[in-house]
Amino acid sequence: MSVLVLCLAGPLQSWGSAARFARRSTEPAPTKSGVIGLLAAALGRDRAHDVGDLAALRFGVRIDQPGTLVRDYQTAHHFDTGKSMPVSERFYLSDAVFVAAVEGDPTLITQLDTALRTPGFLPYLGRRSCPPSRPINLRFHHDRTLEQALRDEPWHASPWYQRRNRRHPTVDLELRLEAEGADTLVDTLRDQPLSFDPHHRRYGLRGVHVAEPVRKPNPHARSTDAQVTDHDPTAVLEGL
Template sequence: MSTTAFLLHLSGPMQSWGERSRFNERDTSTAPTRSGLIGLISSALGRARDRPIGELAALGFTVRIDRPGRLLRDFHTVGGGMPRSLTVITAEGKRRSSDKATLISDRYYLADAAFTVAVTAPDAGLLDECAAALRDPVWPPYLGRRSCPPTAPLLLTTITGDPLEQLIKLPLARVKPNGETESVRVEFRSDAPLEHPEWPHLPAADQIYTEIQDDPVSFLPHHRRYQTRPVYRRHEQLPADQCGGYGTDYIDRLIEHLGPAPSPGSAPS
């Protein structure tokens, strides 16, 4: 059977998925953005920023928020203490004076967050190509910013069944809550309405709906362009026993659920 999707695990000490970053304030979305995910895959493929988005525009993403993390603010300075010949250039092409050389910015990150992402596309060949690149990336991957490396390999598995079904059943990268809690509340986000036979029917009009401008048109450094896309969000209860913990505990649960990793060149699971 042809590949219908592949699953990614995104976790690290810090992540930052800029959504509206401008000038001296660099924000982060509370979940991976479409531009960030396509950029991540482009980097794995070894595509330069001046390459067209091309067929990657057909990729679809459904994000499961395993751990939302905590918002972290970094008070950041650039250029202080440098000789004037090395200070930041102004809009007029001049150098800043020493008393105005230091530029201040606020940069925001998600600390200790974890996400599982189902990546889909109409073209199974494209999915296989992207999955192979994520398994052996051309350039080192990072989670939104170069200062945010992942803590584990990104690619979990390729699948041939229903991507949402696989995403729902996969172990959660979080610790099971104390007590006799039978379920945990988990948020899903997608650019298409979210429906599953085991979930209560919720018409698209009643799902949490927003629009964000994170659909990339061009990654050109001096001519980046994005267009608006819809985001559907819904919260569902998943079994508390599905919580796989952290670190090696989570890896062990993944191996138990997915089975051992296929050998190179073997058919996808």
């Protein structure tokens, strides 16, 4: 098996796993269906194309910079009648950074890495209004598992975010892996893609295992080796 590691960063991201009427929410981390859709687009596939080979890939994601949840609302008019459509709520993650990975057949992983360099369709982070701000493909491995690749990858949070956490020499990053048989602490999410056909979109349930956090050094942490002196700033007040 081979692993392709991705960086998902942008001003806005939105990874929905459920849509209720006029409310479009987002998960706190990229969904498998969203990332598989991005990869299918990079391969130049249309929405009616079979995605069975991509859906079979094992998926995992690490939260390097959780971002801020923001709410927007949209108005629209029917194209033919001009009638006002219901106001809809849209939720996004602002300034978030994720490291995602897919594991599977080496030939397919190599094809995906090539496709991301010259994508057939422009990639976006969950919705068309959310373009990436960095190159998506980081690297691929032929000698590591999905979990090993996500644990070994450096911390990709923005420099300003790393500096904001400079009081902490290390950071713990949440790690979510597609569940396997022996995994515990498993949650379920309806983001297993079955079909992206706009006339019959279908998604199945998928197990998500929250693994032990990934601990990484903070390159912008304050030094703990500063020289300690006997300076007492209140000494001038003695005797007053």
